[in-house]
Amino acid sequence: MILSLEGMTIRSESKIIVDQVSLSIREGDWFALVGASGSGKSILSQSIGQLLPSQLQIEGSITFKEQDLLKLSAKEIRKVRGKKIAYIFQDYQGSFTPFRKIGQHFDEYLRVHTQSAKRTRYEQAIEALESVGLAEDLYHRYPFQLSGGQLQRVAIALALLLSPDLVIADEITTALDSVSGHRVLEMLAKKQKETGCSILFITHDWRHVRRYADRLAIMKDGSIVETGGKHRILDHPQHEYTKQLIKTAPIFEKGLRSGLDRS
Numbered sequence: 001m002i003l004s005l006e007g008m009t010i011r012s013e014s015k016i017i018v019d020q021v022s023l024s025i026r027e028g029d030w031f032a033l034v035g036a037s038g039s040g041k042s043i044l045s046q047s048i049g050q051l052l053p054s055q056l057q058i059e060g061s062i063t064f065k066e067q068d069l070l071k072l073s074a075k076e077i078r079k080v081r082g083k084k085i086a087y088i089f090q091d092y093q094g095s096f097t098p099f100r101k102i103g104q105h106f107d108e109y110l111r112v113h114t115q116s117a118k119r120t121r122y123e124q125a126i127e128a129l130e131s132v133g134l135a136e137d138l139y140h141r142y143p144f145q146l147s148g149g150q151l152q153r154v155a156i157a158l159a160l161l162l163s164p165d166l167v168i169a170d171e172i173t174t175a176l177d178s179v180s181g182h183r184v185l186e187m188l189a190k191k192q193k194e195t196g197c198s199i200l201f202i203t204h205d206w207r208h209v210r211r212y213a214d215r216l217a218i219m220k221d222g223s224i225v226e227t228g229g230k231h232r233i234l235d236h237p238q239h240e241y242t243k244q245l246i247k248t249a250p251i252f253e254k255g256l257r258s259g260l261d262r263s
């Protein structure tokens with residue numbers, strides 16, 4: 001296992017947001033976390049990289065490559081984040097500094113995390129852009145000069161720049177139109193194949209679960225109600241809540257099974 005969460009409980013002053021959650025992600029897995037809005041998916045995923053606001057209290061353990069992440073200092077977790085664990089968020093605008101060109105984002109990232117010389121950093125950035133289907137001239141543009149889909153692909157290129165072992169992708173297509181969203185996910189899937197990284201993929205969209213996930217967990221009101229392989233869950237859901245979610249997902253309305261593509 002590359003990541004194991006054990007007995008994770010996260011609470012605010014007024015309520016328990018995540019309640020005794022345990023889950024494991026294997027090397028190279030595309031692991032989908034599915035559930036209704038407010039069920040605690042983002043909070044759980046943010047706890048992995050110690051990104052939670054300080055007023056939330058955490059119990060449990062997060063083992064990543066045999067290291068307990070909750071025991072790391074702020075400096076130590078910063079090193080893990082970015083280099084070994086990378087986040088991609090729904091709000092791609094927020095991932096960029098508006099007055100800095102795309103190239104500066106790459107350059108800064110490589111300067112902080114590697115010893116590469118300036119010329120090499122430039123070449124690495126161009127290679128990264130091209131690897132997600134973007135042209136070299138985007139390097140010289142400002143974020144506002146790119147479309148949402150292009151920016152999210154830049155975010156993927158940045159996230160994968162240092163070949164992290166785990167990518168946490170939190171509803172990364174929600175703010176995109178469906179064609180751009182599809183392209184972004186195809187890029188992510190291609191990059192996963194090339195690098196062998198694991199992906200924790202937070203989504204509401206069952207079409208994406210069906211197309212990309214290997215395993216998944218269903219979250220409801222802060223707890224995981226069911227977890228397992230994609231085909232087992234989609235074709236033979238056990239928990240009532242999972243059955244309900246699948247039944248109401250438009251993509252399954254004609255009894256389409258998990259492995260089949262709609263044509």
Ligand SMILES: Nc1ncnc2c1ncn2[C@@H]1O[C@H](COP(=O)(O)OP(=O)(O)OP(=O)(O)O)[C@@H](O)[C@H]1O
Pocket residue numbers: 012017035036037038039040041042043044053056
């Ligand atoms: N900083 C915070 N302080 C207190 N409660 C919070 C805080 N951030 C989030 N919450 C609460 O935690 C719960 C879970 O939120 P979370 O964002 O993890 O849900 P989610 O499943 O990711 O939802 P969505 O699919 O809409 O993104 C919500 O009830 C939310 O109001």
